Amino acid sequence: MQGRPDNFPTVTPYLIVPDPAAAIDFYVAAFGAREIYRQARPDGTIGHAEIAIDDSPIMLAPEFEFGGVTTRAPTNLGAASAHVFLYVPDVDVRLERAKAAGATEVMPAADQPHGDRMGGVADPFGHVWWFATFYPDRAPEMKTRFSKT
Numbered sequence: 315m316q317g318r319p320d321n322f323p324t325v326t327p328y329l330i331v332p333d334p335a336a337a338i339d340f341y342v343a344a345f346g347a348r349e350i351y352r353q354a355r356p357d358g359t360i361g362h363a364e365i366a367i368d369d370s371p372i373m374l375a376p377e378f379e380f381g382g383v384t385t386r387a388p389t390n391l392g393a394a395s396a397h398v399f400l401y402v403p404d405v406d407v408r409l410e411r412a413k414a415a416g417a418t419e420v421m422p423a424a425d426q427p428h429g430d431r432m433g434g435v436a437d438p439f440g441h442v443w444w445f446a447t448f449y450p451d452r453a454p455e456m457k458t459r460f461s462k463t
């Protein structure tokens with residue numbers, strides 16, 4: 315037994331958002347996400363949801379308190395405490411789609427010395443998303459940075 319659901323990696327981002335239903339709609343429009351699962355609370359709001367962007371699942375939840383820990387969305391904290399990084403076939407296309415859906419550009423796409431062409435956006439919920447396309451011929455020494463050898 316692998317100890318996790320099929321199609322889930324060992325590490326899965328879990329984003330706190332003020333309104334999971336609105337976040338799902340945005341991520342579908344901006345990032346081409348697909349909804350995997352939605353768990354409704356008795357009042358009809360979403361208590362937990364799961365989406366996938368390409369081959370990567372992401373969990374979503376509204377703000378909550380549990381076990382003495384309070385979770386807040388970045389918009390209610392006034393800062394982002396984590397970023398999400400996505401490797402995609404065409405960073406420029408993904409950035410334009412995200413901006414057209416309402417994301418705010420934080421860095422235009424640009425070639426980086428480590429072989430990525432990358433750029434970033436902030437979503438309406440305060441999370442920062444980085445998109446990158448890796449070009450190994452631009453930085454051969456980085457080609458195997460996470461090889462499975």
